[in-house]
Amino acid sequence: xAFPWPEVGTPLGDVITPMPVxxxxxxxxxxxxxxxxxxxxGLAFRxxxxxxxxxxxxxxxxxxxxxGINCQKLSxxxxxxEAGFDDILITYNLLGAxxxxxxxxxxxxxxxxxxxxxxxxxxxxxxxxDASRPLTVLVECDTGGGRCGVQSPAEAxxxxxxxxxxxxxxxxxxxxxxxxxxxxxxxxxxxxxxALLAAEGIDCPVRSNGGSPDLWKAHLVPSATEHRAGTYVxxxxxxxxxxxxxxxxxxxxxxxxxxxxxxxxxxxxxCGSKTLTSDLLGFADHGEVEEWPGARxxxxxxxxxxxxxxxxxxxxxxxxxxxxxxxxxxxxVSNLFDRMVFQRGGVVxxxxxxxxxxxxx
Amino acid sequence: xAFPWPEVGTPLGDVITPMPVxxxxxxxxxxxxxxxxxxxxGLAFRxxxxxxxxxxxxxxxxxxxxxGINCQKLSxxxxxxEAGFDDILITYNLLGAxxxxxxxxxxxxxxxxxxxxxxxxxxxxxxxxDASRPLTVLVECDTGGGRCGVQSPAEAxxxxxxxxxxxxxxxxxxxxxxxxxxxxxxxxxxxxxxALLAAEGIDCPVRSNGGSPDLWKAHLVPSATEHRAGTYVxxxxxxxxxxxxxxxxxxxxxxxxxxxxxxxxxxxxxCGSKTLTSDLLGFADHGEVEEWPGARxxxxxxxxxxxxxxxxxxxxxxxxxxxxxxxxxxxxVSNLFDRMVFQRGGVVxxxxxxxxxxxxx
Numbered sequence: 225x226a227f228p229w230p231e232v233g234t235p236l237g238d239v240i241t242p243m244p245v246x247x248x249x250x251x252x253x254x255x256x257x258x259x260x261x262x263x264x265x266g267l268a269f270r271x272x273x274x275x276x277x278x279x280x281x282x283x284x285x286x287x288x289x290x291x292g293i294n295c296q297k298l299s300x301x302x303x304x305x306e307a308g309f310d311d312i313l314i315t316y317n318l319l320g321a322x323x324x325x326x327x328x329x330x331x332x333x334x335x336x337x338x339x340x341x342x343x344x345x346x347x348x349x350x351x352x353x354d355a356s357r358p359l360t361v362l363v364e365c366d367t368g369g370g371r372c373g374v375q376s377p378a379e380a381x382x383x384x385x386x387x388x389x390x391x392x393x394x395x396x397x398x399x400x401x402x403x404x405x406x407x408x409x410x411x412x413x414x415x416x417x418x419a420l421l422a423a424e425g426i427d428c429p430v431r432s433n434g435g436s437p438d439l440w441k442a443h444l445v446p447s448a449t450e451h452r453a454g455t456y457v458x459x460x461x462x463x464x465x466x467x468x469x470x471x472x473x474x475x476x477x478x479x480x481x482x483x484x485x486x487x488x489x490x491x492x493x494x495c496g497s498k499t500l501t502s503d504l505l506g507f508a509d510h511g512e513v514e515e516w517p518g519a520r521x522x523x524x525x526x527x528x529x530x531x532x533x534x535x536x537x538x539x540x541x542x543x544x545x546x547x548x549x550x551x552x553x554x555x556x557v558s559n560l561f562d563r564m565v566f567q568r569g570g571v572v573x574x575x576x577x578x579x580x581x582x583x584x585x
Numbered sequence: 586x587a588f589p590w591p592e593v594g595t596p597l598g599d600v601i602t603p604m605p606v607x608x609x610x611x612x613x614x615x616x617x618x619x620x621x622x623x624x625x626x627g628l629a630f631r632x633x634x635x636x637x638x639x640x641x642x643x644x645x646x647x648x649x650x651x652x653g654i655n656c657q658k659l660s661x662x663x664x665x666x667e668a669g670f671d672d673i674l675i676t677y678n679l680l681g682a683x684x685x686x687x688x689x690x691x692x693x694x695x696x697x698x699x700x701x702x703x704x705x706x707x708x709x710x711x712x713x714x715d716a717s718r719p720l721t722v723l724v725e726c727d728t729g730g731g732r733c734g735v736q737s738p739a740e741a742x743x744x745x746x747x748x749x750x751x752x753x754x755x756x757x758x759x760x761x762x763x764x765x766x767x768x769x770x771x772x773x774x775x776x777x778x779x780a781l782l783a784a785e786g787i788d789c790p791v792r793s794n795g796g797s798p799d800l801w802k803a804h805l806v807p808s809a810t811e812h813r814a815g816t817y818v819x820x821x822x823x824x825x826x827x828x829x830x831x832x833x834x835x836x837x838x839x840x841x842x843x844x845x846x847x848x849x850x851x852x853x854x855x856c857g858s859k860t861l862t863s864d865l866l867g868f869a870d871h872g873e874v875e876e877w878p879g880a881r882x883x884x885x886x887x888x889x890x891x892x893x894x895x896x897x898x899x900x901x902x903x904x905x906x907x908x909x910x911x912x913x914x915x916x917x918v919s920n921l922f923d924r925m926v927f928q929r930g931g932v933v934x935x936x937x938x939x940x941x942x943x944x945x946x
Contacts, residue, residue: 227660227943227944227945227946228683238683240681240683240684240945240946241946242945243945274887274888296887296888297888299588316844316888317844317845317904319842319844319904319905320601320842320905322589322599322601323601341845341847342845342846342904344903344904344905345844345904348905366847370851370884370891371845371847371853371886371889371891372844372845372847372853372889373845373847374847375847375848481680481681483677483678483680483706483733484678484702484703484732484733484734485703486702486727486732486733486734486735486736487736490731492732492733497862497864497917498917498920501858501862501863502862502863502864502865502917503858503863504863523731525732526635526657526916526917526920527635527657527658527677528732528733530731530732542705543678543680543703543705543706544680544681544705544709555887556858556859556863556887559859559887559921560920560921561943561945562943582588582922582923582943583588584588584601584603584604584922585588585601585602
């Protein structure tokens with residue numbers, strides 16, 4: 225059953241809802257602004273494609289000066305390699321024979337780097353690669369993010385040594401995805417580890433820092449050589465709250481329609497958790513409605529959003545009214561749609577396949 | 586880039602992770618148990634396909650005695666009509682010319698019913714159908730669920746009258762999706778509305794109640810003629826908490842792999858919010874790990890789940906270990922995967938396309 229995606233030239237008012245739509249001008253401005261900042265700081269910039277999963281958008285990022293791309297899954301990297309990208313960093317501990325076989329095939333095609341944070345991961349990689357086509361591996365460091373990563377510079381140095389000693393691996397440097405605002409801690413971790421490595425004569429060419437919430441603070445980590453970020457390309461409500469962008473930089477809105485007005489203070493929209501996802505990112509509610517200041521998206525079911533209008537002062541919305549919702553988190557909205565609609569001036573400019581969506585591993 | 590889905594006969598230990606997997610025997614038992622209960626209560630049973638979106642699973646539900654299917658979106662109904670289903674209820678206020686044109690085409694193919702909760706929705710439907718091929722419309726009633734629905738029996742009767750008066754529409758009855766445990770309120774709303782309609786000579790053939798959390802209390806609403814439920818087919822952590830099923834009735838697990846063990850009390854799994862979703866459904870954490878009693882899935886990022894092992898008493902997991910995660914909510918996990926893997930006795934039995942996933946309207 226083919227879904228009739230809108231054609232180029234369709235006015236937004238005729239685009240069926242619920243539908244996330246990307247503003248071309250804001251997208252281009254977000255890409256240009258981050259690229260200019262990174263260039264000014266002398267940092268390589270490596271956009272994370274998990275936010276959009278669209279090769280055409282990544283091409284815009286490369287055209288603006290990005291050094292390559294960042295993927296979170298092997299399958300994402302495979303899709304982007306197929307689309308012609310040849311400098312790919314996968315920021316994930318890759319394990320298991322099936323993945324390692326495919327990783328070797330990918331390493332034969334493109335300039336590839338991966339990360340590891342344990343001896344188990346490094347041993348697996350070491351067994352899958354040899355000196356004829358070595359794999360470059362960075363050590364992932366936990367600098368306060370509380371997710372993956374070695375816990376100390378000493379651990380990082382130990383793992384770097386293991387990587388450097390494996391014939392099929394090359395030690396590529398250090399990588400971190402820090403907690404928001406942890407510049408001093410990141411710098412301390414990186415510089416201490418670099419000193420340990422230097423004392424052993426181990427080269428540490430790349431120090432990769434990351435995160436859209438840390439984007440404009442990237443210069444506060446002088447030891448970093450590159451920065452990675454994903455969300456900045458679309459931005460979202462969490463980025464506005466963090467002070468990292470203004471409302472005029474929000475490139476994604478979710479078009480939605482009022483499908484019910486059961487009471488004087490309740491409106492129901494057609495964008496539920498299968499459109500917006502339930503990601504709260506610390507918010508108490510599920511997005512903002514541009515047209516209704518004061519409205520609160522208080523709950524989501526799978527295909528409905530319940531909006532509390534009690535604090536709204538404007539005219540009350542009617543069934544059939546169309547609105548634009550600012551999602552809490554754009555990266556997960558992208559992941560729900562097979563295609564993404566783009567617009568400029570209220571008219572559809574293109575409809576891009578979300579090529580790396582649904583790739584499982 | 587083709588994803589290598591597992592073949593029939595693959596042992597679960599060789600299935601790549603993260604991957605939701607359905608237990609065939611538990612699935613069949615869940616379907617049979619609900620069907621037997623509804624038959625014993627003299628209730629028609631209409632499974633909601635939003636949970637699985639897979640025609641083959643809906644065929645199992647029909648084979649067990651279901652009267653038809655329930656869809657939440659027009660596009661889901663189109664996919665299932667294409668797959669041969671001919672008794673479809675869409676529990677959604679459908680609005681707008683594009684949708685109404687397709688709804689008319691669908692009504693010409695199958696036995697179709699929809700709902701409305703406002704004069705605006707009814708007027709739209711009335712304008713799109715005529716007496717040559719009328720559309721059957723039920724009035725959606727809010728019996729405490731706080732989502733869509735008319736607010737009182739008087740409002741329901743008024744809307745029923747509007748439907749009955751439209752040449753292209755047939756009044757089909759009443760429908761509700763109640764808050765959990767609201768049997769008395771549902772019964773009161775339905776019986777009061779039926780009395781109002783009877784006094785005006787308006788027939789009210791169907792009274793459709795719904796919800797998996799209310800499944801085994803369906804008999805507490807004597808005025809209902811049918812019950813709708815979705816989640817019961819797979820079950821999930823929320824259903825166990827509600828006392829609606831036991832752990833032995835959980836048909837979906839998410840296979841996951843430990844990809845990092847950064848500290849003695851932290852494990853990181855490869856199932857993040859792009860696998861489990863962020864649906865909490867009232868829980869404080871993101872699922873349970875079968876193999877690790879006491880472990881808490883404390884946070885999700887897009888491709889990682891951070892697990893706190895502090896309260897675990899068993900042996901500590903190692904990088905590379907595989908576990909089974911019980912998701913908070915199965916319906917939203919289904920919606921993230923293009924195919925669903927089924928197993929019996931630890932061996933893959935089939936891989937079904939999630940045919941209605943990604944259909945936007």
